[in-house]
Amino acid sequence: MRIERIDETRWRIPREGGMRVDGVVYASAEMMDELRDDPSLEQVANVAHLPGILGASIAMPDIHWGYGFPIGGVAAMDADDGVVSPGGVGYDINCGVRLLVSTRLGRDDLAPELPRVVDRLFDRVPSGVGASRTDLTLSDRDLAGVLERGAAWAVESGRGETRDLGAIEEGGALPGADPEAVSARAYERGRKQLGTLGSGNHFAEIQYVAEVYDRDAAEAFGLAPGRVTVMIHSGSRGLGHQVCTEHLKVMQEAVARYRIELPDRQLGCAPIRSPEGRRYLAAMAAAANFAFANRQVMSHQARRAFAEVLGEEAGLEVVYDVCHNIAKFERFDEVPGGDGGNGGDGGGAGGAGGAGNDGRRSTRGGVHVCVHRKGATRAYPPGHPGVPERYRAVGQPVLIPGDMGRYSYVLAGAERAYSETFGSACHGAGRRMSRKQAKKAARGRSLLDEMTERGVVVRAAGMATVAEEMPEAYKDVADVVDVVDRAGIAKKVAQLRPLGVVKG
Amino acid sequence: MSYRFLDHTADVGADLAAPDLGGLFAAALAAFTDILTDRARVEPRDERRIALSAAGLEELLVGWLEELLYLFETEDALFHDAEVTVEEGGGGWALHALARGEAQDPARHPAKVLVKGVTYHGLAVRPAADGGWAARVIFDI
Numbered sequence: 001m002r003i004e005r006i007d008e009t010r011w012r013i014p015r016e017g018g019m020r021v022d023g024v025v026y027a028s029a030e031m032m033d034e035l036r037d038d039p040s041l042e043q044v045a046n047v048a049h050l051p052g053i054l055g056a057s058i059a060m061p062d063i064h065w066g067y068g069f070p071i072g073g074v075a076a077m078d079a080d081d082g083v084v085s086p087g088g089v090g091y092d093i094n095c096g097v098r099l100l101v102s103t104r105l106g107r108d109d110l111a112p113e114l115p116r117v118v119d120r121l122f123d124r125v126p127s128g129v130g131a132s133r134t135d136l137t138l139s140d141r142d143l144a145g146v147l148e149r150g151a152a153w154a155v156e157s158g159r160g161e162t163r164d165l166g167a168i169e170e171g172g173a174l175p176g177a178d179p180e181a182v183s184a185r186a187y188e189r190g191r192k193q194l195g196t197l198g199s200g201n202h203f204a205e206i207q208y209v210a211e212v213y214d215r216d217a218a219e220a221f222g223l224a225p226g227r228v229t230v231m232i233h234s235g236s237r238g239l240g241h242q243v244c245t246e247h248l249k250v251m252q253e254a255v256a257r258y259r260i261e262l263p264d265r266q267l268g269c270a271p272i273r274s275p276e277g278r279r280y281l282a283a284m285a286a287a288a289n290f291a292f293a294n295r296q297v298m299s300h301q302a303r304r305a306f307a308e309v310l311g312e313e314a315g316l317e318v319v320y321d322v323c324h325n326i327a328k329f330e331r332f333d334e335v336p337g338g339d340g341g342n343g344g345d346g347g348g349a350g351g352a353g354g355a356g357n358d359g360r361r362s363t364r365g366g367v368h369v370c371v372h373r374k375g376a377t378r379a380y381p382p383g384h385p386g387v388p389e390r391y392r393a394v395g396q397p398v399l400i401p402g403d404m405g406r407y408s409y410v411l412a413g414a415e416r417a418y419s420e421t422f423g424s425a426c427h428g429a430g431r432r433m434s435r436k437q438a439k440k441a442a443r444g445r446s447l448l449d450e451m452t453e454r455g456v457v458v459r460a461a462g463m464a465t466v467a468e469e470m471p472e473a474y475k476d477v478a479d480v481v482d483v484v485d486r487a488g489i490a491k492k493v494a495q496l497r498p499l500g501v502v503k504g
Numbered sequence: 505m506s507y508r509f510l511d512h513t514a515d516v517g518a519d520l521a522a523p524d525l526g527g528l529f530a531a532a533l534a535a536f537t538d539i540l541t542d543r544a545r546v547e548p549r550d551e552r553r554i555a556l557s558a559a560g561l562e563e564l565l566v567g568w569l570e571e572l573l574y575l576f577e578t579e580d581a582l583f584h585d586a587e588v589t590v591e592e593g594g595g596g597w598a599l600h601a602l603a604r605g606e607a608q609d610p611a612r613h614p615a616k617v618l619v620k621g622v623t624y625h626g627l628a629v630r631p632a633a634d635g636g637w638a639a640r641v642i643f644d645i
Contacts, residue, residue, distance in 0.1 A: 067623045067624070067625045067644070068625075091621040091623075091644045092620055185574060188574070188577075188578045189574065189577045189578060191578075193577075198618060198620075199615070199617055199618030199645070200617060200618060200620070200645050238577045241620045241621045241644075242574075244621060245570060245621050245622070248624070249563075252624075265624060266624055266625060461615045504615075504618060
């Protein structure tokens with residue numbers, strides 16, 4: 001496979017064969033050395049085959065290979081002529097991250113009570129295998145409400161504040177969700193799972209603001225040095241997985257009917273405007289809303305955990321909540337690279353892309369796309385109306401969890417995300433070691449001891465997952481964020497370090 | 505029947521082998537349980553009949569594993585082993601199983617990892633050189 005360097009942070013996989021657009025990979029030279037023979041690059045090229053794809057098949061620096069689509073991939077399809085693919089979203093629909101910051105507590109304030117707070121968090125936020133909340137079992141009617149209204153349902157049922165909603169992507173509910181597009185099976189799986197973390201790389205982490213890189217943005221986000229934060233990484237649990245599973249199956253069959261040729265059957269898709277496409281989008285939005293509600297309920301539980309141990313409210317406010325496995329309808333001024341791909345003028349792209357030669361925006365929002373982000377985060381720039389007003393001057397908060405025991409980052413969406421990556425940035429540290437390798441590397445070492453030496457309090461439902469989630473199993477998120485920052489798609493705002501972790 | 509776990513960057517894969525198709529699907533059940541928890545500690549106390557069908561063997565394998573995942577998530581059901589028959593018929597394949605296990609007890613069944621889904625990645629069910637059957641399946645975890 002040919003790979004050409006575009007500039008310091010970008011590489012091109014030139015269009016060839018059945019590819020409709022180029023592949024563009026954001027990576028440092030060192031990362032590309034590791035990636036050159038990795039199947040993930042082939043997956044980037046495969047995604048470029050999809051009908052209606054615009055601009056380029058894009059990959060972020062945390063890229064690693066997944067099912068059909070790479071993880072860390074962005075693919076924007078023409079909203080009218082393009083296809084939608086469940087594999088471009090992932091099994092865990094709206095897996096994402098929420099960040100809360102304490103307006104009152106600093107690291108030293110919390111230190112004496114930290115172990116008890118972590119314990120209480122572990123009690124209040126069920127995690128791990130077979131985890132379910134027995135105190136929150138949803139009726140069909142409740143579930144339908146969750147699927148339709150997302151985080152708002154949770155707030156309405158007494159789990160959070162109305163102001164929380166303004167600090168969530170899409171206000172905590174995607175439009176177009178249809179509870180009836182979600183199967184009975186999915187309802188059964190989700191019934192007892194609202195407010196649960198799940199397993200694998202999901203976690204609830206108590207952190208502190210360790211470093212600030214951009215004082216204005218950090219101030220706008222409420223992230224003062226030393227402040228205690230809570231980060232929750234989780235998604236739509238069994239309900240979302242069921243939706244993905246069912247629609248993957250439908251799409252595998254639909255592909256033949258719509259005469260779509262694919263280099264990999266896992267890219268199964270259907271036209272956005274087809275019954276299959278519409279049904280998936282309606283079910284996906286519903287599952288996404290379950291995840292928003294899930295993170296809202298867990299935030300509520302986190303607030304309760306702090307209050308119960310400390311004897312008073314910790315003043316935890318939502319900084320932001322982002323999706324990193326999702327497909328959304330969004331508007332941009334131009335198609336990156338100006339070529340609409342897929343022949344034709346790519347909707348409004350011809351006018352907007354060609355005419356904007358003086359660098360100023362021409363037709364505002366003239367390009368309407370369905371952007372798939374699988375392991376990628378929306379990163380709207382300063383001034384974008386989709387950014388909450390109090391952040392608009394600095395850009396949308398982009399939450400990047402690192403691995404356990406190291407650090408996480410908060411970034412701010414920047415201009416080149418809007419113009420180059422369909423408003424997208426990375427999502428976290430990519431895995432570089434298989435779980436088997438991670439376990440082998442861990443053997444003989446007491447991970448709990450190591451964490452404790454670093455001062456991190458860990459409560460995990462299963463020790464096997466602790467070994468598999470070892471920091472060494474992941475790429476260094478600092479490197480990933482560095483590339484994104486240098487590429488101008490999102491700027492570093494703050495670094496967060498863990499104090500306590502609750503894991504599945 | 506046997507199963508062996510594969511190296512895979514983000515998830516878990518299993519290679520399965522058995523003298524016959526029924527045994528192959530029994531191996532899949534065993535591998536699946538071993539991902540969730542320590543299979544040796546799951547006691548075959550309760551029996552359950554499971555039946556399903558699919559157009560092809562690979563779809564049948566995915567459907568079987570997804571049914572086991574569904575039962576685990578909704579009923580906390582863990583299975584130690586199963587007697588399985590897989591036969592052609594009606595233009596596709598049909599599976600009948602008698603699965604034995606018990607409900608998860610957190611004290612005896614330590615948590616390992618939660619399976620999110622059964623993928624089509626590298627999915628294969630095929631006759632083996634020794635006259636038996638082999639399969640590969642990768643789980644999203």
